[in-house]
Amino acid sequence: MEQSSFLENQKERAFAESSATSHIRSLNHQILRVDPSGMPLDWVSYQEAVKLYFLDKVLYSCGKPLYQLRGGVNSVTGKQSTLEISSIIATISENMNSHERLYSYTPPLSNQTLFARDARMCLYCGGIFSRQNLSRDHIRPRSHGGEDVWTNVVTACKRCNNHKAGRTPEQANMSLLALPFKPSHAEYVYLKGRQVLADQMEFLQAHFPRTSPLLERNVHAEEA
Numbered sequence: 001m002e003q004s005s006f007l008e009n010q011k012e013r014a015f016a017e018s019s020a021t022s023h024i025r026s027l028n029h030q031i032l033r034v035d036p037s038g039m040p041l042d043w044v045s046y047q048e049a050v051k052l053y054f055l056d057k058v059l060y061s062c063g064k065p066l067y068q069l070r071g072g073v074n075s076v077t078g079k080q081s082t083l084e085i086s087s088i089i090a091t092i093s094e095n096m097n098s099h100e101r102l103y104s105y106t107p108p109l110s111n112q113t114l115f116a117r118d119a120r121m122c123l124y125c126g127g128i129f130s131r132q133n134l135s136r137d138h139i140r141p142r143s144h145g146g147e148d149v150w151t152n153v154v155t156a157c158k159r160c161n162n163h164k165a166g167r168t169p170e171q172a173n174m175s176l177l178a179l180p181f182k183p184s185h186a187e188y189v190y191l192k193g194r195q196v197l198a199d200q201m202e203f204l205q206a207h208f209p210r211t212s213p214l215l216e217r218n219v220h221a222e223e224a
């Protein structure tokens with residue numbers, strides 16, 4: 001047992017370290033990991049994907065091939081082994097209850113995903129801003145007992161947030177351009193993604209709630 005896992009580690013390392021790690025595209029692209037039914041779970045790096053292949057956790061893959069890794073040369077056949085990693089991989093799920101867990105999931109709130117939810121638009125003035133000019137506004141201010149939860153926060157430019165200060169939108173005579181919502185698990189996976197590719201986007205969108213505001217908002221995917 002130990003022997004075989006040692007060998008697996010060696011093989012895995014040989015692949016991961018292979019200088020021929022190619023280059024179909026930059027190694028920064030993330031791979032979308034889904035469960036056997038296709039439910040989006042998370043993003044993994046190509047190194048993590050290699051590991052999942054060697055642990056025999058990958059059931060199938062789909063989407064476009066992203067990376068082709070070259071391993072060692074077989075001393076008998078003289079052939080070099082290769083491993084192709086696609087943009088989407090389905091892995092054996094560890095938790096049988098994961099579906100129910102994912103349906104009732106409340107994603108952690110961070111500025112990065114909040115700004116992504118609102119497509120970097122200030123929901124008061126409608127301007128699109130860079131990250132450093134954005135802030136998290138509590139619709140009902142914390143000083144009025146407003147909670148720090150998805151449904152009480154919106155993206156606001158710093159100017160609008162300063163103007164609103166410790167008031168409710170009504171008190172400040174400011175109206176919201178869109179309603180805040182709590183992302184589903186699939187929506188959250190999308191919001192966390194960097195450089196989401198078109199085939200990954202399509203896969204994720206198929207799992208968005210039908211009424212997802214993200215389908216209308218400015219959601220981008222990169223061409224693969």
Ligand SMILES: [Zn+2]
Nearest residue numbers: 122125157160
């Ligand atoms: Zn603004």
